[in-house]
Amino acid sequence: MAGNPNVRLRLANRPENVLLVRQALNGLAETLRLDALELNDVTTAVTEACNNVVLHAYGGAEGPLEVELSAPAGSLDVLVRDRGIGIRPDATREEHSSGGIGLPVIHALAQQVELRNLDGGGTEVEMHFTTSSGRSLDVPGNDRRPSGAEPSDASPRVAALTVAPAPVAGSVLPRLLSALAARAYFPSDRIDDAQTLAETLLTRIDDSASADEHLTITIDVAPHNLELKLGPLESGRASTLLSSAGDAEDDAGLSPLLERLGVGHEVALAGAGAGAGETLAVRLADGGRRG
Amino acid sequence: MPTTATNPAKRSSNAPNYGALDNQRTLFERWQTHGESAAREALLERYLPLARSLARRYGRSSEPFEDLVQVASLGLLKAIDRFDAERGSPFQSFAVPTILGEMRRYFRDSGWAVHVPRGAQERALKVRDAQERILNERGESPTVNQLAEYVELGTEEVLDAMQAIRAYETVSLDAPRPGGEDESSSFGDWIGSDDERYELVELDATVASALGELPPRDRLVLRLRFVEDLTQTEIAEQIGISQMQVSRLLRRALEQLRTLTGAPTEATR
Numbered sequence: 042m043a044g045n046p047n048v049r050l051r052l053a054n055r056p057e058n059v060l061l062v063r064q065a066l067n068g069l070a071e072t073l074r075l076d077a078l079e080l081n082d083v084t085t086a087v088t089e090a091c092n093n094v095v096l097h098a099y100g101g102a103e104g105p106l107e108v109e110l111s112a113p114a115g116s117l118d119v120l121v122r123d124r125g126i127g128i129r130p131d132a133t134r135e136e137h138s139s140g141g142i143g144l145p146v147i148h149a150l151a152q153q154v155e156l157r158n159l160d161g162g163g164t165e166v167e168m169h170f171t172t173s174s175g176r177s178l179d180v181p182g183n184d185r186r187p188s189g190a191e192p193s194d195a196s197p198r199v200a201a202l203t204v205a206p207a208p209v210a211g212s213v214l215p216r217l218l219s220a221l222a223a224r225a226y227f228p229s230d231r232i233d234d235a236q237t238l239a240e241t242l243l244t245r246i247d248d249s250a251s252a253d254e255h256l257t258i259t260i261d262v263a264p265h266n267l268e269l270k271l272g273p274l275e276s277g278r279a280s281t282l283l284s285s286a287g288d289a290e291d292d293a294g295l296s297p298l299l300e301r302l303g304v305g306h307e308v309a310l311a312g313a314g315a316g317a318g319e320t321l322a323v324r325l326a327d328g329g330r331r332g
Numbered sequence: 333m334p335t336t337a338t339n340p341a342k343r344s345s346n347a348p349n350y351g352a353l354d355n356q357r358t359l360f361e362r363w364q365t366h367g368e369s370a371a372r373e374a375l376l377e378r379y380l381p382l383a384r385s386l387a388r389r390y391g392r393s394s395e396p397f398e399d400l401v402q403v404a405s406l407g408l409l410k411a412i413d414r415f416d417a418e419r420g421s422p423f424q425s426f427a428v429p430t431i432l433g434e435m436r437r438y439f440r441d442s443g444w445a446v447h448v449p450r451g452a453q454e455r456a457l458k459v460r461d462a463q464e465r466i467l468n469e470r471g472e473s474p475t476v477n478q479l480a481e482y483v484e485l486g487t488e489e490v491l492d493a494m495q496a497i498r499a500y501e502t503v504s505l506d507a508p509r510p511g512g513e514d515e516s517s518s519f520g521d522w523i524g525s526d527d528e529r530y531e532l533v534e535l536d537a538t539v540a541s542a543l544g545e546l547p548p549r550d551r552l553v554l555r556l557r558f559v560e561d562l563t564q565t566e567i568a569e570q571i572g573i574s575q576m577q578v579s580r581l582l583r584r585a586l587e588q589l590r591t592l593t594g595a596p597t598e599a600t601r
Contacts, residue, residue, distance in 0.1 A: 056579055060488055067492070078436070096583065149429030215498075219491055223476035229463055229494065230473035236498065 045181040045255070046109035046120070047209050053197035054098060054106040054123065057224065059091045061200060062108050064216040066119075072212035073112055073174045083117060083170050086150040089143040090121040090166045098123035098164070103197055114177040117170045124163040181205030181255065196261065203257045207243075207250035214239045214258060218269075221262045227327045234302045235267065235325055241298055242271070242323070245282050265327040272320030273311035279321035280308060303328065360417035375412050376405070379427060383408040386431050400435065407434030452496055458483050459493035477565065486563075550585035557582060 050065055052058040063084055070080045087108070094106045107122040148154055153169035182205075202217060204210040215236045222232045246256065261268040272279070283306065284294040299306055305324040311317045356378075362371035383404035387397065411430035415423055462482045466474040474482065480490045549571075556567045564582070568575040 055576075060491075063488070064491065067495075082436075101583070145425040145428040146432065149432045216491070216495060219494060223487060223491060226475050226477070228473035228475050229479060230467075232476070232494065233498070 044111075045183070045205055046111045046118075047178045047181060047205060048108075048110040048213055049203040050106075050108040051201040051203075052106045052108075054095045054104055054125075055197065056092075056095050058106060058200070059088055059095060061217055061220055062087060062091050062106075064220045065108070065110065065202075065213045068212040068214075068216040069110055069112065069117075069209070072209070073117070073172070073176045073178075075117070075172055075174050079170065079172050079174075082150040083119065083168075086147045086168055086170075087119050087121065089146045090119075090168065093143050093166075094121060094123040094125075098125035100126065111180070112176075112178040113180060115172060115174075117172050117174075119168045119170070121166045121168075122159070122163060124159070124161075126162075126164070178209060179206055198263060199259050199261050201257065201259045203255055205255040207254045207256040208247045210256050210258065211240070211243045211247070214243060218260065218267070221260055222267055222325075222327075225262050225264055225267055225327065227265070227267075231325075231327050238298070238302055238304060238323065238325065239269070241295065242269075242282070245295060246271070267325045268322060269325070270320050270322045273318035274321065276319055279319050282321060283308070299323065356423065357417045360412075360415060360423075363412065364415075364417075372409075372412060376408065379408055379412075379423070380405065382424065382427060383431055386428065386435070403435050403438040404431050407431035410434065452492065455483075455485060455489055456493040456496040459485070459490055460497050550581060550588070553578060553581045554585050 048065060048069060050062060052061060066084055066087060067080070069075075070083070075083075091106060091108065098104060098106075102125075104123060104125050107120075109118075109120040109122070111118040147166065147168060150170075151168040152171045155165075155167040157165040157167070159165060200217065200221060202210070202213065204213060218235050218239050219232050222235045227235065250256070257272065259270045261270070282294065283296055283299075295306075298304075302325070307322045307324075309320050309322065311320045356375075359371045359375050362368040363375065384401055387400035387404040407430050408427060411423070411427040414430070415426050417423075459479060462479055463474060466478065466482060476487055476490050476494075479485075480487050483490070485493070552571065553567060556570065557564070564575050564578045568578045571578075573581075
């Protein structure tokens with residue numbers, strides 16, 4: 042895939058995470074106005090590729106499942122990566138039999154498929170889908186975020202999303218968040234709150250984002266709790282988001298919304314050193330409504 | 333595992349002398365070279381689960397499931413007719429694209445894409461009604477799982493429906509068609525876990541006998557998942573283990589089945 046992807050997901054290779062990939066795809070497809078039939082093909086193929094990582098890549102153990110989506114004009118490119126065994130790169134369409142029917146399905150649905158071995162272990166499946174959608178996303182430039190710590194893969198509970206340009210998050214994050222909130226047993230009205238929070242947060246970020254900004258959001262899920270972490274952001278940015286954008290008189294920033302929704306928040310340094318930037322963490326509980 | 337000699341009596345009376353029934357290549361030869369329709373039927377029967385399984389993939393549409401199965405079966409027939417057994421590649425890798433191609437053609441011809449939003453709208457309405465009803469009955473908003481159970485849809489469909497509700501909140505949706513028995517209600521929970529089905533359908537007819545060799549709990553989990561069509565979560569609740577354990581059990585049981593049936597290693601066919 043040339044250049045940086047528009048959406049990058051880093052997940053654990055758990056079966057339930059394949060749903061997150063599909064939700065991200067659905068969200069992106071909505072933005073691109075992808076034809077339902079085309080989306081169905083993409084979803085089916087990508088699901089197969091992800092299932093392969095879930096079932097076979099780590100020989101029963103856990104490891105990362107990485108998915109990258111790019112939408113240059115007239116196409117949708119999807120890359121599914123593992124750091125384990127993955128699909129045997131020497132497996133051709135005809136020969137591949139041990140990986141189930143996944144690969145034939147992918148070959149049947151994508152216009153172009155490439156399998157690659159990664160140095161140091163792992164496999165990439167790159168799928169190219171031609172779409173009739175007139176919409177496309179800018180190819181993001183190099184990541185100009187502060188050099189803070191990359192989201193860690195330490196906890197399999199954490200889903201990490203990186204998007205560029207930043208507004209792409211608007212099509213992907215709300216869906217991801219709903220799926221994760223559902224997993225955390227949130228009641229549906231609280232899922233609505235989570236979506237409102239995400240949408241508001243992203244709107245405010247869009248207002249202040251530079252064109253080629255990459256935005257990273259990690260979501261930590263535990264039963265009845267979600268923690269959303271944004272960043273690394275430039276130093277001072279998180280506080281600006283929270284308090285006030287300054288121009289509008291009645292704009293008090295995010296704080297009133299956070300308070301109304303009962304959301305805890307915290308600004309922290311993203312790492313050591315001056316250039317590391319900061320993160321904004323917001324914590325949402327299901328409100329204790331379910332005893 | 334039964335040997336080939338124990339089976340033929342059960343088979344079609346048109347084929348009294350089917351000593352090599354298990355030999356897939358022989359079946360293809362009998363049909364393609366000698367025009368024995370019984371051999372074709374045997375192949376069709378063997379791979380019908382694959383066609384059904386692929387039809388299921390598209391089953392979230394408003395299209396009646398049985399129609400999709402018909403189309404998939406037609407694709408399967410075409411694949412059986414055209415497959416070149418001499419090339420030594422597995423039949424599935426040829427059949428899957430053929431079946432999917434047939435289904436896509438059908439969808440285009442029948443304007444299926446046009447119907448999809450309608451199905452989505454109906455589901456959104458159903459979910460919204462359920463949300464309100466449960467809130468009224470129980471005094472608290474339902475979780476997604478509770479909603480899924482209530483409207484008999486998968487979690488993912490409920491999530492999509494909720495997204496649609498949010499998007500169309502101000503737009504009035506079409507009135508739902510009354511009383512539709514939703515085919516999709518039994519399609520598993522779509523959390524990426526329906527895909528074990530694929531593994532299962534690949535293991536052809538020998539599965540039934542191999543099942544007997546599995547430990548009772550594995551058998552139970554397989555039965556609940558594939559015969560009673562319960563979701564992993566439901567199975568977990570029923571037998572009192574976690575969903576992840578169910579997932580692992582299923583994976584292991586399928587792996588064992590693979591070994592027991594010798595599938596799909598080519599050398600054993």
